[in-house]
Amino acid sequence: MEKKNYQLTRKEVLEKFDTSLDGLTNAEVKKRQEKDGKNVLEAKRKTTLLEKFLAQFKDLMIIILLVAAAISVFAGEAADAIIIFLVVILNAVFGVFQEAKAENAIDALKEMTSPYTRVRREGQVTQISSEDLVVGDIVLLEAGDVIPADVRFLEAASLKVEEAALTGESVAVEKNANDLTKDDLPLGEQENSGFMNTNVTYGTAVAVVTDIGMNTQVGQIAKMLDNVEKETTPLQKSIAHLSKILTVLILVIAVVIFAVGLLTGRESFLDMLLTSISLAVAAIPEGLPAIVTITLALGTQAMSKKNALVRKLPAVETLGATEIIASDKTGTLTQNKMTVEKLYSDMKLVNANDFEADADSRLAQAMILANDSVMTDNGLAGDPTETALIQYYLDGGLVYVKDVEDRLVRQNSIPFDSERKLMSAIVKDQKDGKIYVFTKGAPDELLKRADKILLNGRVLELTADLRDKILKTNHDLALQALRVLAYAYKELPEVPEDPSSEREENGLIFVGLTGMIDPERPEVKDAVAEAKRAGIRPLMITGDHKDTATAIALRLGILDKKDDSQVITGAQLDQMSDEELKQNVEHYTVYARVAPEHKVRIVNAWKSHDKVVAMTGDGVNDAPALKTADIGVGMGITGTEVSKNAADIILADDNFATIIYAVKAGRKVYANIQKAIQYLLSANLGEVLTLSMMTFLGWSIFAPVQILWINLVTDTFPAIALGVEKGEKDLMDRKPRGLKTNFLSNGVGTGILYQGILEGLLTLGVYLYAVTFPVHSSSAAIHADALTMAYVTLGLLQLVHAFNCKSLHGTIFTKDIFDNKFFNWAILASAVLLCATIFVPAFNTIFHVTSLALAQWLVVLAAAVILVAVVEIVKFFQRKSFNS
Template sequence: MVDKQTTFFTQSTDATLKALATTPQGLTQEQVEKRLAENGRNQLTEKKRKSLAIRFLEQFKDFMIIVLLVAAMIAGFLAHEWPDAFIILAVVILNAIFGVFQEAKAEQAIDALKEMATPDAHVRRDGEIVTIKSEELVVGDIVLLEAGDIVPADLRLLESAALKIEESALTGESVPVDKTVETLTDPESGIGDRTNMAFMNSNVTYGRGVGVVTGTGMQTEVGKIAGMLNQADETTTPLQMNLSQLGKSLTIMILIIAAIVFVVGYLRHAQSPINMLLTAISLAVAAIPEGLPAIVTIILALGTQKMVKRKAIVRKLPAVETLGSTDIIASDKTGTLTMNQMTVEKIFTNNQLQDAGATLPADNLTLKIMNLANDTRIKADGDMIGDPTETALIAYGRDKDFDINAALAAEPRVAEVPFDSERKLMTTIHQQADGQFLMTTKGAPDELLKRVTHYIDAQGVVQPLDDAERQLLLDTNHGLAKQALRVLALAYKVLPSVPATVDPTIETDLIFAGLVGMIDPERPEAKQAVTDAHSAGIRTLMITGDHRDTAEAIALRLGIITPEEDTDAAVITGAELDQMNDQEFAKKVTQYAVYARVAPEHKVRIVKAWQKHGKVVAMTGDGVNDAPALKSADIGIGMGITGTEVSKGASDMVLADDNFSTIVIAVKEGRKVFANIQKSIQYLLSANLGEVLTLFMMTVLGWQILQPVHILWINLVTDTFPAIALGVEPTEPGIMNQKPRGRKSNFFSGGVFQAIIYQGLLEGGITLAVYALAITFPVHQASGLAHADALTMAYATLGMIQLFHAFNVKSVHQSIFTVGFFKNKAFNWAVLASFILLAATIMIPGLNGLFHVSHLDLYQWGIVLAASFMLVVIVEIVKFFQRKAAK
């Protein structure tokens, strides 16, 4: 029925009522029922949910998981290695179950939006005022608003009496908006500039009003956000892309190696074709690090536990690692970079400008006026209820030991002229002990100065206001406004009696008392966090619904932009952004650091424009308006204290302390997690390459090959524990002085691939050398015993060399002597446990028979240990020359 929802603010009240086919007396019941049937209830549409079974099955879409499932089938049905197959399947299934319960889905954001809906609305129907459930509202209903209400739908205001509505969760602007009924002329006005509209789920903080419903449910501004959340694509994290790439690379390598083994063995007639096929399959199974997905999951989970202690709650496991590759932090201003609390910063009193921290006597007249001309209510527990600007003045008075309750008891309010958005002033009249009356006035400096005839000089003496003094006051006001401070002027006069008619006409011949400058200040730790992020190669962007000047001033204070920069070029508004298409914006996006007066769709465009440049984008936010961008970003970061449930539900991570600096801490943890996963992968793949090379060369040379049980046990005891323990390695020094890895990096970057190759070749080569030595110079002369000893020594060497190699990969380039052999206690215990489990199969009678190995004497153990430790020496020498070459 209504197709001009977004342009009602450009229509007069009469035209709006006509377009909506309604009247100031409201709809009839018959009209309501008809419109409910046509448009549905005033509630948000929920995205179709996926069943638990579907979510579980989706965990198996990952390519690496598919590879492991195929390997399990091959191991079981063709190689008849059912224990190996069951272990692989168990790892895959546990990983899927963990994923289903660990990852929070996007439907939670829609649930949170629904929970925000106000339960009741006061409407006029058939000329009668009735209270109904907000879900029953329809377009054309006449809604009554008063302070404390939550707006139940989108409204075009018909009446406004000092009405102020707080819209920060929707627009990002921290100051409540003064609402009017005046028709706007600019059809391009953003949500924050539509002063004759009230939006669903915003809060009425002051005054009263009447509006006609122009949109319900999914047709409201909040509904549009819900629709954007439904349509937003799930982003693939760098970790998921890296693991997928790794799985594909491994598959190709495995198929090539298996094919070579089969062909070589077949051509040499080493075994029958079917036995060679089983050998090739066994070798392929050995090449797959079947524990990798579980190990990665465990490392991520350990990272989340550590981050919880640092006040960062991770809702999706891959987000831990994604943080480490972040290039851009696109941060909401209000409540994230700032306190979301108006605070007095400057005060001009007795004709002198001073900081808010300066000493003021409790009887200072400027201080007294800002507290008396104030509608803030103080609850019994001390909490304040009212307009944030006015509560900031009361809070400032408290800091200066001004007792508002005592002041009102001594000089009670007897009359008032409420604030009006046209004249931009409010006045209160208080009875004094001497029988006279003190009139206090607060409001916009430009308007108040028109009514001032005197001022208080530096000595506290009232003087006539001349042109020079008036210009000084105007210049002071302008100077404060340029600092993005919200400035209020304060004045008074003494009346002998209360006028018969108390109206705005009494606001004349005032005595100017002072100015007060307020701002939603930056968080104390935010500036250092921005600096730390910059040192780590991360660019911070500020995105806000505030005006351009305010945004620019806060950005300068935080160091997001510097005075040396062209601030005009670095700051852009939502209206200016609308003038660009996506291609043009993507070309220019790198020049902008501050975005002012933006709408939700702008935030999504900003995120996607940076992603087109290949950047990994983290988006922080706390409002409903941030939710679509939080979901579109590579990692969405919600605020735990001030954040709406919508923003938390759309986030990958929530800051429990709303502290911007926690993000930098989380980035450091994310970089450490990636480095540790990289170490685990280097360890696993080099070890598996050593196993593959050993099996391959034994097959080619016709030597007695290691049996599947040997490979299975080595994989079980040497792969799992040390690889997990590498996940809790301490952070390497200088990790936050490195540039972000970016989206194109992978687990093989930074010399890891080369390390895997040469270290795997060394492991296999040393193992083969031990076998050859044992066969050439056997302890037992009998052929069968010699082969048994040689095979056992090869088995022990292949296991032990991996345990020694675990120390090598504690750092890709740093020396083990720099990193420290024994700093990581969990790692030391893991290596010891693996050694015991490996040695037990050789040394314990019965077990060695089960594993088809023989007992080794001290001489043979000496060869095994010396050969295994040789890898540490060789890798240390290689690292030394690599560091020299890098310098």
């Protein structure tokens, strides 16, 4: 079996890629570039604006509307056809604008990879664009560099690489150029290899490029994404379901009314055809696609102000349905920044904020001096652990960092290596000329080399009892998932020209310990609590160690108590079949030491239980799961390019709390769409019922222009206004609605039925009243007045009913009833347009209406009062039922 790259010796790897330490020749580079191409990740072809625009017309509801518009043109109703076409075009333009806007914003985030790399070619070191690298190139790396391709290290000096983006490991890992022979080592244990887009934090290296572009580990994950099919969102499923129901109803009703009208012989073939078409157009809520899109678009605008960038409109609503949030730990729940949390000095353990020190503190001096961090124009640079030690004093406002460095000037050093797990700095005190060595490292190793302790300002013998107490403290801190470092010093007779560990790092004086951790984001704990209150289960999925993951989960409230049965590792997942994982997945809350394929399995296991799953993450290793999940939430700042492209929503501030805000926004969007649907369909049902009963009873029926005008002035703008209602106060106290619900759930379907029937009966009742108690004596005038009263009643009932729909179950008699100014203006404008057909004499003939007396108007208004009263009574009993 052929050896893998990490298993090759340094000689074998150079032979395999036909190169040498002097690098490739320019001619060979050109030949390899022609064969293998550029060192870039392949980007999918972007859809053009025209393709985006045409894609908007694939929705079934849109197709129905276009057919209705075509029939309207054929029937001579060009005005209504124009209105329908305008709504459809508006819907398409909104969709294209939002997608293009999101893509442009995402393009602006594409600044992750290092644009240049130092290489050795033909024996000369030169700097080239990273995309011009080829397999076999010899690259030179140092702290601060981004590794530009997959490489095998040939030389490594104190090398550390931060691989969180690929493996999820929050602490930089030590690398070397040693030969490895084990089979199937995971990426995190391939110590002699580096991977594209990971960061060198410490030391230097010479390496040979083994893979470029799509053949790198990052590229392999990018390929995985192409095999993930994106499913239909809950919103799309609900709209499709609703469209099918409406299509059948509309066809049946139009055909029945047309047939009954012809059979009764009261209307001509053309009149009944126009009436049936008008009713069909009215029965289709042509504003619905635009209302859904506009509501979603307005929701995305509100979310963008809170740093959540939406790539696809339906993602807003999907996030609102979320039941599971599977979150990466590093950089999402935590700050991705090592921080000093505990200090141990004078045999006392204190919180970092409570540690009192000055420039003469030996522990402070050791933390600052046994440290290879450097200050640059962009801040501290170096190993994250070491920069954290300096940052601790800078954040605390302790200005003596520079004082310490100016007074105790470094003369020499003993670099860190993984064998002895120590590093030392040799300094000279500028005040008295004394020479000191300050040492930092693993507590157990450092204590082996210490025989004294600095205790309350005095140097004492380090007894076995004291040593045991220090080791116990180290153990206790480790159990809290803290990374523990120990510090010591001693005075030297002179500056050694060639310092050695055996001589300088023995006989040390122990001064203390520090406990460090990648801390949780301060706002995340409240966000987790709110998620739980909203019935959402937060999960932690990380590549970090089990103890670290458990400790962070406890601190954030993801775990309520320490319970190993809720924590599982990648190794344990490997022992489970997919079926076993599906059966047991609900038992696990924290997943540690996982690989990319584990994350996809976890998401699929939860989805098998019909759960709506949101996956958050920023690393390359998160991308397949981001795309597999119902909603992928990527990170804008720390997120890798691959993860951003796989995500549906990107958090510009990388803040977990923003996810919960987005959930709330998604719930509000869905609730508002439900309100708009309830309003539209109950109103349209009222129209259909009224016209159907008029036809069956042999009464005068509405003229097509009356049906179309009512439909025009009462449908779109009030429904859009309902789409921008404020979220109800208990939105996050409700459980997620899940996959098995649709827009007609939660009493909406029942509401549409009884409210539509009520509107129809009240309209018919007003018509019957007008005929029974006429104002005029002639039969023609009586029926003209009755039809006019029924016409204005049906229109005004719908506008009044819009107030009922501001809350599905809550009363309209609250102080907030008029707080939506857009809604108020929409209702007022619609009412004016409706009443103008009666009050403006020039319109009377066009709309086949008459002027009404005050008594007749009072009857119309009484019908509106009855509608509000009945709906309020039903809502009252609904609330009593919910609370019981």
